[in-house]
Amino acid sequence: MRQVIIIGSGPAGYTAAIYAARANLAPLLIASSVEAGGELMKTTEVENYPGFADGIQGPDLMMKMQEQAEKFGTEVVLDDVVSLDLTGDVKTVTLGNGDVHEALTVIFATGSAYRKLGLSDEDRLSGMGVSWCATCDGFFFRKKTIAVVGGGDSAMEEATFLTRFADKVYIIHRKDALRASKVMQDRAMADPKIEILFNKAVEHIYGDTSVTGVGLVDTVDGTETTLDLGGLFIAIGADPRTHLVHGQLDLTTFGTIAVDGRSSRTNLPGVFAAGDVIDPTYRQAVTAAGSGTVAALDAEHYLAGLPASVVAAAEQVEADTIVVPV
Structure with missing residues (x-):
């Protein structure tokens, strides 16, 4: 014993x-x-x-x-x-x-x-542009265009924090309305560096040795687009x-x-x-x-x-x- x-x-x-x-x-x-x-x-x-x-x-x-x-x-x-x-x-x-x-x-x-998106390249590019922690890794994305996946308070907080480093931060949310509290939404929407992409889901993560972009699908009409990025933060809990x-x-x-x-x-x-x-x-x-x-x-x-x-x-x-x- x-x-x-x-x-x-x-x-x-x-x-x-x-x-x-x-x-x-x-x-x-x-x-x-x-x-x-x-x-x-x-x-x-x-x-x-x-x-x-x-x-x-x-x-x-x-x-x-x-x-x-x-x-x-x-x-x-x-x-x-x-x-x-x-x-x-x-x-x-x-x-x-x-x-x-x-x-x-x-x-x-x-x-x-x-929680993960479940994409094949998610783990492969972990630490090479894919991250789950803005506080841990935000410093490495100075002057870059990056995106945060999620629609809750955590995603808003991550995106707002990342504007200290990145030139541009997209918030990618699969629905037409955020789940975050109103104060967190207002803060994110008021930030000139943040742009919210509604009704979009990440289907692909591109890059050989580091993230270069993502493939998005519109959750309403199914159209596909690509978005050039230097980093992807996943904030879905x-x-x-x-x-x-x-x-x-x-x-x-x-x-x-x-x-x-x-x-x-x-x-x-x-x-x-x-x-x-x-x-x-x-x-x-x-x-x-x-x-x-x-x-x-x-x-x-x-x-x-x-x-x-x-x-x-x-x-x-x-x-x-x-x-x-x-």
Whole structure:
């Protein structure tokens, strides 16, 4: 039995692991078999993470986080969680390979996944003109003509933010009216750099090594046109990865895991959540990392309140099974 199991290997998960490991909790981190490192593994240069004045590649940042977590004694397993039982005093985590792990606490940091258009070239050109985060990548589109796909508040906010860098920003929306709040619509429509294309859907993304344009289809009459672009931002929402905890953890109206105020405490004792899976608004690497810190500290405080014999039993199992790097 472990003291802490962390599910998720983005900035929240690895930061939680660093803090938990330095508190001598010897955490086990389940990092996924195919998506270890989270969304930053799909990002090129990250310039807004503190401490890297010249920027850092997303995969490099995640590798450094993993190395730091392992340095202090985190055990990282590259497998997928297939089921959880979080309701008892001892939590059970079942992996795809059949292994079942037990823990006194679980930190759930599975992040969220940006919704995609489902086009064949979307992933191919990810990081080469296709982006899901204006705050992360807007700087790279100075003096360019770009487009934002979407019609909600997020799309309006992304487009307005991108006018700081781009010469021209199109908003592409498949319907004849925006879903965004009136104040967000008014702000976008009043910006001279923004032009809204109604009743248009992106059918193709063009470019060999970077985005050069998109193919549009009119959703009313079916006519097809092309639009020359230097970048495409997709802002049609994100889905928190909560499928493993449905029926066990309370969710918010946004679909994220509900936590108690600014803490990471969920509705179940000993279960904590951190990162994008609790954050429908900011979804930044640095805010996720801070959230992971909160979760590790909350887990540490929870463990400190358990009977000493229970914690000692978990510590003995860890001592018998885990080799801590020197």
